[in-house]
Amino acid sequence: MTQPKSSPNPKAELFAQFAAVAKAIAHPHRLALLEQLAQGERSVEVLADRTQLSIANASQHLQQMRRAGLVAAQRSGKFIHYRLADDAVLALLTQLRRIAERNVAEVDRVVRSYFHARDSLEPVSRADLMKRVRAGLVVVLDVRPADEFALGHVPGALNIPLSDLKRRLRELDSSKEVVAYCRGPYCVMSYEAVAALRKRGFRASRLEDGMPEWRAAGLSVETGAPERSG
Amino acid sequence: MTQPKSSPNPKAELFAQFAAVAKAIAHPHRLALLEQLAQGERSVEVLADRTQLSIANASQHLQQMRRAGLVAAQRSGKFIHYRLADDAVLALLTQLRRIAERNVAEVDRVVRSYFHARDSLEPVSRADLMKRVRAGLVVVLDVRPADEFALGHVPGALNIPLSDLKRRLRELDSSKEVVAYCRGPYCVMSYEAVAALRKRGFRASRLEDGMPEWRAAGLSVETGAPERSG
DNA sequence: TCAACATTCAATAACTCTATTGAATGATGA
DNA sequence: TCATCATTCAATAGAGTTATTGAATGTTGA
Numbered sequence: 001m002t003q004p005k006s007s008p009n010p011k012a013e014l015f016a017q018f019a020a021v022a023k024a025i026a027h028p029h030r031l032a033l034l035e036q037l038a039q040g041e042r043s044v045e046v047l048a049d050r051t052q053l054s055i056a057n058a059s060q061h062l063q064q065m066r067r068a069g070l071v072a073a074q075r076s077g078k079f080i081h082y083r084l085a086d087d088a089v090l091a092l093l094t095q096l097r098r099i100a101e102r103n104v105a106e107v108d109r110v111v112r113s114y115f116h117a118r119d120s121l122e123p124v125s126r127a128d129l130m131k132r133v134r135a136g137l138v139v140v141l142d143v144r145p146a147d148e149f150a151l152g153h154v155p156g157a158l159n160i161p162l163s164d165l166k167r168r169l170r171e172l173d174s175s176k177e178v179v180a181y182c183r184g185p186y187c188v189m190s191y192e193a194v195a196a197l198r199k200r201g202f203r204a205s206r207l208e209d210g211m212p213e214w215r216a217a218g219l220s221v222e223t224g225a226p227e228r229s230g
Numbered sequence: 231m232t233q234p235k236s237s238p239n240p241k242a243e244l245f246a247q248f249a250a251v252a253k254a255i256a257h258p259h260r261l262a263l264l265e266q267l268a269q270g271e272r273s274v275e276v277l278a279d280r281t282q283l284s285i286a287n288a289s290q291h292l293q294q295m296r297r298a299g300l301v302a303a304q305r306s307g308k309f310i311h312y313r314l315a316d317d318a319v320l321a322l323l324t325q326l327r328r329i330a331e332r333n334v335a336e337v338d339r340v341v342r343s344y345f346h347a348r349d350s351l352e353p354v355s356r357a358d359l360m361k362r363v364r365a366g367l368v369v370v371l372d373v374r375p376a377d378e379f380a381l382g383h384v385p386g387a388l389n390i391p392l393s394d395l396k397r398r399l400r401e402l403d404s405s406k407e408v409v410a411y412c413r414g415p416y417c418v419m420s421y422e423a424v425a426a427l428r429k430r431g432f433r434a435s436r437l438e439d440g441m442p443e444w445r446a447a448g449l450s451v452e453t454g455a456p457e458r459s460g
Numbered sequence: 461t462c463a464a465c466a467t468t469c470a471a472t473a474a475c476t477c478t479a480t481t482g483a484a485t486g487a488t489g490a
Numbered sequence: 491t492c493a494t495c496a497t498t499c500a501a502t503a504g505a506g507t508t509a510t511t512g513a514a515t516g517t518t519g520a
Contacts, residue, residue, distance in 0.1 A: 010344035014330075014416050015258040017337045018323075021330045022256035027508090028245040031252075044467060057509055059467060069333025078466050078517055085333050092325040093248075099318050100244075100251045103299025107247045114240040186244050257478085274497060287479055289497060308487055308496050 024068030025092065029053055030061050037071060038090060038212035039144070039183060040151030041083035090216050097185060111186075118191040123208040124179050126217055129154075132179070139173055141180040143193045144211070152221040154181065154207075154214060159226035162189045165196055174202060181207035181214075254298030255322065259283055260291050267301060268320060268442035269374070269413060270381030271313035320446050327415060341416075348421040353438040354409050356447055359384075362409070369403055371410040373423045374441070382451045384411065384437075384444060389456035392419045395426055404432060411437035411444075 025031065032051045036042060042050075048058035062082050065071045072085045084090065100107045124132075132138045133156065140157040142149050149159040160168045162182075172178060178197055182189035190206045197204035207214075215221050255261065262281040266272060272280075278288035292312050295301045302315045314320065330337045354362075362368045363386065370387040372379050379389040390398045392412075402408060408427055412419035420436045427434035437444075445451055 010340050011262075011416055011418065012258065013340050014337060015261040017334055017340075018261055018326050018330050019256050019258045021334065022252055022261075022326055023507095026249050026252035026256045028242065028249045029508095031245040031248055032241075054510075055467075056469090056511080059469095060508085063468080069329060075467095075517085078464095080467060086329060088325060088329045088332065092322070092329060095318060095322040095325050096248050096252055099299060099316060099322055100248050102318065103315050104247055104251065107244060110240050110243050110247075186241055188241065253477095259478095284480075285497075286481080286499090290478085290499095293498080305487085305497095308494095310497060 021068045021070070024065045024070050025096070027061065029057070030065055031093075033058065033061055033065070034070070034084070034089065034093060035183060035187075037082060037084050038093075039148045041074075041081045043079040043081055045079075046147075047082065087216055090212055094213075115186070115188070115191060118188075118195050121205055123206045125208050126214060126219060129179055129207055130219075132177075138177045138179050140207075141172070141178050141193065142182070142211075143180050143189045144182050146226055148183070148211075150223065150225045152211060152215060152223050154211070155220055155222040157181075157222075162193055165193055169200060172197075172202065177203040177205065179205055179207050182210050184210035184212050251298045251300070254295045254300050255326070257291065259287070260295055261323070263288065263291055263295070264300070264314070264319065264323060265413060265417075267312060267314050268323075269378045271304075271311045273309040273311055275309075276377075277312065317446055320442055324443075345416070345418070345421055348418075348425050351435055353436045355438050356444060356449060359409055359437055360449075362407075368407045368409050370437075371402070371408050371423065372412070372441075373410055373419045374412050376456055378413070378441075380453065380455045382441060382445060382453050384441075385450055385452040387411075387452075392423055395423055399430060402427075402432065406433075408432050408434040409437050410434060412440050414440035414442050 025034070029051060033047055033053075036047055036050050044059050044062060045055060047053075047062070048055045051058065053061070062071060062073070066073055066082070069085055070089050071082050073080050073082050075081075101111065129138070129140065133140060140154050142153045142157040142159045143162040143165065144159070145161050146159060149157075153159065158171065160171065178194075180190040180193040180197070182193075187210055190210070194204045194206050211221075255264070259281060263277055263283075266277055266280050274285060274289050274292060277283075277292070278285045281288065283291070292301060292303070296303055296312075299315055300319050301312050303310050303312050305311075331341065359368070359370065363370060370384050372383045372387040372389045373392040373395065374389070375391050376389060379387075383389065388401065390401065408424075410420040410423040410427070412423075417440055420440070424434045424436050441451075
């Protein structure tokens with residue numbers, strides 16, 4: 001990464017710095033890393049594993065984002081844990097998505113054919129979910145892997161990772177509606193969970209967005225490992 | 231610019247598209263072009279002139295942003311006018327600035343030494359300005375070039391471009407406070423205008439941000455050339 | 461002190477982006 | 491139809507970015 005060189009013109013200098021921050025999010029792998037980091041802090045190894053990158057490559061991308069102030073790192077024993085620097089980073093990603101959805105035809109095409117095809121119904125809003133939970137009407141289902149669930153989840157949510165869903169259906173109360181969520185707006189897991197559940201006769205729908213947006217909205221978050229109700 | 235190649239994995243495909251949008255803002259010249267476009271729509275030639283770029287170079291950067299859906303172009307006679315695609319583009323730039331200000335030490339340094347040094351007082355908020363204007367307490371001064379003023383300005387504002395300020399001081403009512411504004415958060419012109427006015431005994435301060443933010447806040451905007459009260 | 465391990469660093473080849481040049485396109489008005 | 495003008499295109503050299511490799515760093519627990 002190039003350091004924007006200092007210049008006699010303060011505006012040019014600032015634009016160079018802003019461009020450096022923008023460059024730091026301008027790579028598909030770095031966006032994938034940021035999506036993971038939005039779930040909670042993670043070591044390089046775990047991030048590399050989840051994003052299908054080599055460790056050295058993941059490390060380099062992470063350092064690039066650290067230099068740009070998008071993520072922060074902290075050593076803890078042998079591990080170095082990275083995390084998002086700021087809630088503003090999530091807001092930046094949201095803006096980026098919004099523009100791409102509105103103005104890039106290709107994005108609209110993928111979203112329609114891949115996501116809406118799976119769920120023609122409106123997702124449940126966060127406010128709505130809270131109401132229905134209080135009324136005891138729904139089961140909240142977190143379909144992310146157990147370790148992501150442990151880093152923070154919707155209070156009272158049940159954790160059944162998507163890969164386990166078919167063989168753990170009996171854990172769900174079939175008299176209640178199921179509302180599933182996962183990592184965020186473009187995470188397919190909750191779409192697939194809803195499809196699988198409906199096929200098996202459950203009333204199921206998706207929560208809008210995912211955990212990072214829930215957290216960013218200032219709603220309460222519960223941490224800790226799932227209780228396996230064998 | 232590379233087209234993100236289509237992929238069997240929809241998430242990878244979307245990340246590639248988002249990265250392409252991010253890349254489109256990730257260059258200092260393109261940020262300068264966007265700042266200009268935030269004032270209103272402009273031909274390639276004018277944009278090239280204002281940003282000190284060659285015409286061909288400006289054209290290429292603009293096309294890159296058009297492909298990413300950040301700007302739109304429209305032919306009008308011999309000229310092609312570019313404009314921001316969306317208010318969301320301004321919001322994206324604002325987020326980018328916010329992160330850079332908070333998390334990049336170098337930005338903080340430049341802002342402090344270059345901008346705050348010129349004006350230790352708080353800027354006037356938009357809401358505040360409206361109140362004071364209604365009470366007849368202030369003169370609103372737009373220090374941008376006349377053509378930018380013509381594309382949209384704060385209703386009732388007087389236009390004296392910074393370069394003309396010293397020789398047109400008599401046009402200002404020295405019994406009132408002057409509130410100056412220009413292109414946006416990192417435009418130095420309003421800072422310099424305030425400094426020049428104070429040196430000459432005026433009570434002067436700056437409006438927070440500039441015209442694009444005023445417009446984005448949904449406040450009313452007046453168009454048309456300035457009346458020269460020679 | 462040592463081996464084990466997570467992460468980073470350095471070097472490098474393949475690839476991509478930028479600015480510049482001069483030619484091509486397409487609209488205008490004579 | 492032609493010359494003029496704004497913009498874009500095509501080619502290209504120079505600069506920057508990425509993934510990969512294998513070595514280096516720094517922490518842990520024996």
